[in-house]
Each structure stands twice: as C-alpha cells, then as structure tokens.
Amino acid sequence: xxxxxxxxxxxxxxxxxxxxxxxxxxxxxxxxxxxxxxxxxxxxxxxxxxxxxxxxxxxxxxxxxxxxxxxxxxxxxxxxxxxxxxxxxxxxxxxxxxxxxxxxxxxxxxxxxxxxxxxxxxxxxxxxxxxxxxxxxxxxxxxxxxxxxxxxxxxxxxxxxxxxxxxxxxxxxxxxxxxxxxxxxxxxxxxxxxxxxxxxxxxxxxxxxxxxxxxxxxxxxxxxxxxxxxxxxxxxxxxxxxxxxxxxxxxxxxxxxxxxxxxxxxxxxxxxxxxxxxxxxxxxxxxxxxxxxxxxxxxxxxxxxxxxxxxxxxxxxxxxxxxxxxxxxxxxxxxxxxxxxxxxxxxxxxxxxxxxxxxxxxxxxxxxxxxxxxxxxxxxxxxxxxxxxxxxxxxxxxxxxxxxxxxxxxxxxxxxxxxxxxxxxxxxxxxxxxxxxxxx
Numbered sequence: 276x277x278x279x280x281x282x283x284x285x286x287x288x289x290x291x292x293x294x295x296x297x298x299x300x301x302x303x304x305x306x307x308x309x310x311x312x313x314x315x316x317x318x319x320x321x322x323x324x325x326x327x328x329x330x331x332x333x334x335x336x337x338x339x340x341x342x343x344x345x346x347x348x349x350x351x352x353x354x355x356x357x358x359x360x361x362x363x364x365x366x367x368x369x370x371x372x373x374x375x376x377x378x379x380x381x382x383x384x385x386x387x388x389x390x391x392x393x394x395x396x397x398x399x400x401x402x403x404x405x406x407x408x409x410x411x412x413x414x415x416x417x418x419x420x421x422x423x424x425x426x427x428x429x430x431x432x433x434x435x436x437x438x439x440x441x442x443x444x445x446x447x448x449x450x451x452x453x454x455x456x457x458x459x460x461x462x463x464x465x466x467x468x469x470x471x472x473x474x475x476x477x478x479x480x481x482x483x484x485x486x487x488x489x490x491x492x493x494x495x496x497x498x499x500x501x502x503x504x505x506x507x508x509x510x511x512x513x514x515x516x517x518x519x520x521x522x523x524x525x526x527x528x529x530x531x532x533x534x535x536x537x538x539x540x541x542x543x544x545x546x547x548x549x550x551x552x553x554x555x556x557x558x559x560x561x562x563x564x565x566x567x568x569x570x571x572x573x574x575x576x577x578x579x580x581x582x583x584x585x586x587x588x589x590x591x592x593x594x595x596x597x598x599x600x601x602x603x604x605x606x607x608x609x610x611x612x613x614x615x616x617x618x619x620x621x622x623x624x625x626x627x628x629x630x631x632x633x634x635x636x637x638x639x640x641x642x643x644x645x646x647x648x649x650x651x652x653x654x655x656x657x658x659x660x661x662x663x664x665x666x667x668x669x670x671x672x673x674x675x676x677x678x679x680x681x682x683x684x685x686x687x688x689x690x691x692x693x694x695x696x697x698x699x700x701x702x703x704x705x706x707x708x709x710x711x712x713x714x715x
Contacts, residue, residue: 284631284667285528293686294524297535301522309448309523328556333510334422336517338452342499343419347458350495351416358467359408359488365399375399405471407481408488411500414474416459418503423456448523477504532629533608536665536689537578540609540625541565543690544574547697572704575612581650582612588653607646615706622660623696624650631668636683639664643681659700665689 285293337343366378368385371393381396427449462468474481477500486497506513525531534557541564545551549569555561557578564578586592586604595604611623624646628639643662647654654660662681669685675695684692697704 283528284629289667290528293531293535297531297538298522298524300538301524301534309525329510329514332556333506333513333517335426335448335452335523336514336521337503337506338419338423338426338455339448339521339523340502340517341520342502343455345495346415346419346499347455347462350492350499351412351462353492354412354490354496355462355465355467357490357492358404359406359490359493367397367399369395369397373397404467406488408485408493408496409468409471410474411477411481411485412496413463413468413471414477415496415500415503416462416468417473418507420456420459420463423452423459426452427456476507479504529629532667533578533627536625536627536686537564537576537609539686539689540576540611540693541567543693544697546690547694549574569704571616571706573614575614577610577612579606579608581606581610582653584653585650589649590651591649605646605649607643613700613704615704618703618706619656621657621700621703622650622654624660624662625665626662627665629667631666631670631685633669636664636666636669639666640681640683647680659703661696661699663692663696 366381367374370391373395375397376399378396378398382394385394385396386392479501482497482500482504485500486494502513505516525534537557541551544567547569549567551565552568552573553563553566555564557564562577562580563575565576567574567576581604589604592604607624608627609625611625613621613623624643626639626643626646628636630636630639643664647660647662661679664681664683666683666685668687669683672683672685672688675682675684675692677695677699682692682696
C-alpha cells in the first residue's frame with residue numbers, strides 16, 4: 276500500500292461516490308492524464324459540441340477503442356500472414372526458354388507457323404494482392420496512423436495541477452496512442468502492401484465486400500472499417516456508440532476532485548435557475564468550460580485558465596520571471612466570471628484541495644489570498660470579487676457569513692456557499708449600480 280493511499284482522505288466509497296457523480300460528464304475530460312474506464316451507458320447530450328470538437332473527441336476515442344487495438348495487434352498481422360490474393364494469367368511467347376506452364380498445342384502451331392523450333396507458348400500465373408479487401412486493410416492502417424500522428428503532435432497546454440509523476444505515467448492514454456501509432460508504422464512498412472492501391476475513402480459497398488472475403492479475420496476487418504466509416508462521416512453517432520463502452524477518467528484523484536467540483540458548480544447554478552448556453556471540452560484549450568445565463572446576467576466558468584488581463588496585470592509576474600522560479604503563470608483551479616450588460620464583471624477565484632487536514636486547508640486559504648493579491652490590479656474595477664477554498668470535509672465548519680474576502684467550504688456544503696456568493700452579487704446582477712435605489 277502506497278503512502279498516498281494511507282494518507283488519502285477518501286475511502287473507496289468516497290472515490291466511487293465522486294466518480295459516479297462526475298462520470299456522466301467525463302467525456303469532457305481529454306487531458307493527457309487519463310485512463311479508460313468501462314461504462315454501460317452515457318446520458319450526456321453532445322449536441323452542444325461543434326464539428327471540430329466532435330471530430331477531435333471521436334478521433335481520440337477511436338484510437339483508444341478495443342477494435343483499433345485488435346486491428347494493429349491481431350487482425351492486421353494475421354491477415355498479412357495469409358493475405359488474400361487472386362491469380363493473374365499471362366500468355367507469352369518465349370524464345371529458347373520455358374517460363375511457366377507450356378501450352379503445347381499452341382507451341383506446336385506457333386513453331387510450325389514461324390518455322391522456328393525454339394519458340395514456346397508459356398502460361399505464367401502470378402499472385403495479385405490488389406483486391407478490395409486488402410485495399411480496405413491498407414486504408415484502415417493509414418487512417419489510424421494519420422489520426423494518431425495528429426493527436427500526438429497537437430500542442431498541450433501546461434497545467435499546474437499535473438505532477439511529473441503523472442506526466443511520466445505509462446498508463447496515460449497518450450502512451451496508448453503512441454503505441455498504436457508505432458505498431459501501425461511497422462505494419463505499413465511491410466512489402467506486401469507496396470502493390471496495393473491506396474483508397475482515399477471507403478464506402479459501405481467496399482466494407483461489405485471485405486466482410487464476404489475468405490478468412491475470418493476479414494470479417495473483423497470489416498467491423499473495424501465500419502467503425503472508422505461512422506467515425507469519419509457521423510462523429511456524433513460514433514460518440515454515442517463508443518460511450519456505451521468506454522469513458523476517460525482522470526488518473527489523479529486530485530484532478531478528479533477538481534473536475535467534480537467544476538461540474539458540481541455548474542449543476543448548482545442550473546438548479547438556481549441559470550441555463551447553460553455553451554460548454555466545451557476540458558483540456559481542449561477553450562477559454563470557458565461552461566457559460567450560463569439568467570436574464571441579462573451570465574456566468575463564465577473557466578477550468579485551469581485565467582483571462583489575459585489577469586496575466587498582464589499580475590503583481591508577481593515580474594518577480595517570478597526575474598527570479599527564474601517559474602516560466603508559467605500560476606492560475607487558480609476554477610474561475611467564475613460574473614457579467615451583467617453594461618455593469619462590468621465580478622470574479623470568484625476558487626482553489627480546490629482534496630483534503631480534510633486543517634493545516635493543508637489553511638495553506639489553501641493563504642494561496643487564495645495570494646491570488647487576490649497577485650490579481651489586485653485587474654480586480655480594481657471588479658469590486659465584490661472574492662475567493663473560495665473548497666476542501667473535501669471540514670469538521671466544525673460554521674455557517675457562511677456575508678461579505679467575506681475568502682470563503683471556506685467543503686464538498687457537501689458547496690451549494691450553500693455558491694448560493695451565498697450569488698446572493699451577495701444580487702445588486703450587481705440586477706443591473707443596478709451600488710448607489711442606485713431599487714426600482715419599485
């Protein structure tokens with residue numbers, strides 16, 4: 276048993292509870308520190324994703340699917356050991372030598388006609404591998420290789436929440452993608468594929484013809500080809516199908532808790548009457564994870580992201596650069612940006628600590644205070660901006676009070692604190708300036 280497990284504030288029941296509360300939305304999680312978890316069903320509506328987002332997510336899940344793993348490890352190698360072929364027959368007149376099978380009837384006639392006994396009519400049979408089923412095999416291997424190359428080479432934004440241990444963890448799905456990519460590369464170097472014509476796309480007719488080819492492995496190839504066809508042409512339908520089998524979940528329990536808190540924040544505000552208008556994938560590099568609206572007000576929720584004016588206006592930026600202590604700007608786990616038409620912005624800076632240790636949580640409060648000081652300049656035009664520390668469980672936590680610079684909550688009481696922060700911003704959200712009297 277590891278030291279982390281001994282000191283972990285989560286029991287196995289706590290872990291499963293948080294995972295269950297988050298799993299229906301974990302399709303958003305495509306950061307590198309993820310592994311595959313089996314699921315029976317998915318209830319999330321994906322229609323809020325644009326075409327590029329759906330294609331990106333579909334490509335990643337295709338690469339991680341059991342079908343693609345079977346393609347590069349079993350189906351393709353087995354097919355290439357017994358590659359389907361047909362025979363091509365050529366009849367040629369040879370002078371002084373015999374090549375292939377001699378057609379004696381035509382040879383005698385030719386020798387008599389040409390009056391040359393050194394002429395032989397030979398029938399040469401050679402194998403032909405350029406068949407539809409083999410073209411489909413080559414297409415599938417090339418397609419998997421190409422999307423794997425795109426995923427591997429995409430730029431990954433650094434995250435303060437990712438430790439070196441997780442970056443080097445072989446269980447990460449990026450390592451699985453790299454392994455699939457390498458196996459595809461080796462298979463594509465086979466000389467058996469050199470004389471096979473490359474397809475630029477596949478259709479259902481070609482897939483069904485592959486299914487009818489001799490050999491059990493070609494039936495498996497047809498199933499994989501159909502999966503690729505659906506992923507290419509109908510990414511949304513592909514995602515619904517693939518999510519009945521697998522989801523990505525964070526390997527790090529700390530990261531899982533951060534994601535769970537982010538999703539819980541969204542659900543709390545939706546219960547408070549806010550409607551989610553826009554959302555994106557976690558790890559995709561978009562500015563906002565979710566945007567919600569109520570009347571003329573909106574809440575933009577960011578995960579591991581801060582506005583550009585926070586970076587440029589940072590009080591600690593110059594110090595960190597001069598001391599060479601960090602090349603990346605520190606950022607809170609979650610940021611709420613409250614907006615009202617013509618009435619500016621307010622911010623809630625949220626730090627998540629998966630702990631019930633009072634000393635560690637106290638350090639978290641100081642970290643939130645540090646963020647408020649660091650972003651003091653950009654927050655000058657955003658009065659009533661506050662900080663919030665979210666721990667796992669805090670014994671003896673008192674009821675929240677109004678007008679505090681930093682609030683401290685735990686998992687169970689998070690809805691109460693979020694509702695209080697919203698209540699304290701009621702004047703701002705109503706569109707009234709602080710010195711205005713409420714309209715009767």
